[in-house]
Amino acid sequence: MSRLTQSPAWRAVAARHAATDGITLTELFAADPGRAERLTHEVGGITCDSSKTHLTPSIEESLLALAAQEDVLGWRDRMFAGERVNHTEQRPALHAALRTPELAELELDGVHVSEEVERVQRAMADLVAGVADGRVRAADDGPITQVVHVGIGGSDLGPRLACAALPHHPSAPPVHFVSNLDPADRERALAGVDLERALIIVASKTFSTAETLANAGALFETLAARVGAAAAAGQFVAVTGRADRAREWGIPEDRILPLWDWVGGRYSLWSAIGLPVAFALGMDGFHSLLAGAARVDRHFRDAPAADNLPLRLALLDVWYSNFAGADSHVIIPYGESLALLPPYLQQLEMESNGKSVDRDGLAVDYATAPAVWGQVGTTGQHAFFQWLHQGTRPALCDFIVVREGTTALAANAIAQTAALLDGRSTDTLRREGVDEALRPHRAMRGNRPSLTLMLERLDAGTLGALLALYEHRVFCQAMLWRINPFDQWGVERGKRLARELTPVLRGESPAEGWDPSTLALLERIRQRK
Numbered sequence: 001m002s003r004l005t006q007s008p009a010w011r012a013v014a015a016r017h018a019a020t021d022g023i024t025l026t027e028l029f030a031a032d033p034g035r036a037e038r039l040t041h042e043v044g045g046i047t048c049d050s051s052k053t054h055l056t057p058s059i060e061e062s063l064l065a066l067a068a069q070e071d072v073l074g075w076r077d078r079m080f081a082g083e084r085v086n087h088t089e090q091r092p093a094l095h096a097a098l099r100t101p102e103l104a105e106l107e108l109d110g111v112h113v114s115e116e117v118e119r120v121q122r123a124m125a126d127l128v129a130g131v132a133d134g135r136v137r138a139a140d141d142g143p144i145t146q147v148v149h150v151g152i153g154g155s156d157l158g159p160r161l162a163c164a165a166l167p168h169h170p171s172a173p174p175v176h177f178v179s180n181l182d183p184a185d186r187e188r189a190l191a192g193v194d195l196e197r198a199l200i201i202v203a204s205k206t207f208s209t210a211e212t213l214a215n216a217g218a219l220f221e222t223l224a225a226r227v228g229a230a231a232a233a234g235q236f237v238a239v240t241g242r243a244d245r246a247r248e249w250g251i252p253e254d255r256i257l258p259l260w261d262w263v264g265g266r267y268s269l270w271s272a273i274g275l276p277v278a279f280a281l282g283m284d285g286f287h288s289l290l291a292g293a294a295r296v297d298r299h300f301r302d303a304p305a306a307d308n309l310p311l312r313l314a315l316l317d318v319w320y321s322n323f324a325g326a327d328s329h330v331i332i333p334y335g336e337s338l339a340l341l342p343p344y345l346q347q348l349e350m351e352s353n354g355k356s357v358d359r360d361g362l363a364v365d366y367a368t369a370p371a372v373w374g375q376v377g378t379t380g381q382h383a384f385f386q387w388l389h390q391g392t393r394p395a396l397c398d399f400i401v402v403r404e405g406t407t408a409l410a411a412n413a414i415a416q417t418a419a420l421l422d423g424r425s426t427d428t429l430r431r432e433g434v435d436e437a438l439r440p441h442r443a444m445r446g447n448r449p450s451l452t453l454m455l456e457r458l459d460a461g462t463l464g465a466l467l468a469l470y471e472h473r474v475f476c477q478a479m480l481w482r483i484n485p486f487d488q489w490g491v492e493r494g495k496r497l498a499r500e501l502t503p504v505l506r507g508e509s510p511a512e513g514w515d516p517s518t519l520a521l522l523e524r525i526r527q528r529k
């Protein structure tokens, strides 16, 4: 039996839920005219309106008592102090130190973190400037005119999102991303790219990820066939925690930028993994991204629990996941520039908190991370909003709106949050003269929760703040669930099995020890060959 669900604070939240279940959002607004203002918080150029959730002062009080019981802010302090909060890998989680200088003022295993961070940022700046001023040259001594970034998961999603979301520096080289093992991805990304003029970044913390090595290897072979192996190697840069492997692979020593084991893959945008962002935005733009995130780090570090936005959002997540039965967290950014936000947050939340045991290894008897999914609005309105408005499964929706963005987009986003709140009753439909038989089909129960996160404008600072806000929210969720958000053993297992199956499919090793379904599938593919 989990100790969490038997704990006093958890039981008190459950009791609050039982006592308030059935009170609708419309009733909450009617009873409290100051609700919208009271439940709006601002940090780092982001205004968060949580008034369209079922929070009441008494629910809030019970949730804050849960946060206190679970010592969430104590865990925050331990994380910021460099303790090995990722206990299954014996690693600290110091991604915030990459962007908030005062959090980097500590020593880890005899190494001063701020010195390391500054050293790598200097190397990034030098490379970006070197390409711009022509010091860094292609194999044939011509200028570098494009950048290709090869990576996957946390070594891809963050830089890809930032480069898609933000305007590029006028003189920036175009940046292309290659990720999937499917060669079609590489072909699509590199159509029209002159590889002989490209700087190729191989981003892999472990430098052993199959997809990244396959893509990097294919690019190397193509380039080497044109300019020779030694010259081709000179156009590669590695960002990795395993310099030894990068060196062995053939990347020149002075082109290897380090990554440390105290930065998790899905938290690594702020490190040299963000190199493509530095190319696209310029180093100043990259620093603005870091500065935006730093504003949220400081807020998370300093704000008392009741005003601490990442904590408040995580408490709402727990409320909806564990007490109100929501098994989806839907991310809906309004604006094409943020189209890659849902997959980024999907990895952040699901890879971090898709766990079934607590930090002591005990099976949990409560839900952890819900399914995180979504799509850019308004496109998503024509795909899954029917499910949101009239489906049977509860979900928490995050609407992300840019205040200085397109008016019609903001109108749509806000209209959807209002429709989720209000619904449409059969009474209203009757008054409108809708045929009786049709009323149940057209009625919408409403009372569906949403959060609105309004960015002042979409720039590097607010994007950095938004991503840091979600990072800390996910951390707080994990602390409330007593799980370790920084490992991903489930993914590791799949990677290993794929490595074992590849020679089987090639007919180089026998298919032994697999379940009957897997054996049959393997056989079907082998027969095709």
Ligand code: F6P
Residues within 6 Å of the ligand: 152, 153, 154, 155, 203, 204, 205, 206, 207, 208, 209, 212, 265, 266, 351, 488, 491
């Ligand atoms: O998807 C699993 C994962 O381990 C992520 O955590 C990581 O970001 C990604 O693979 C890529 O790993 P690497 O940077 O080592 O190539």
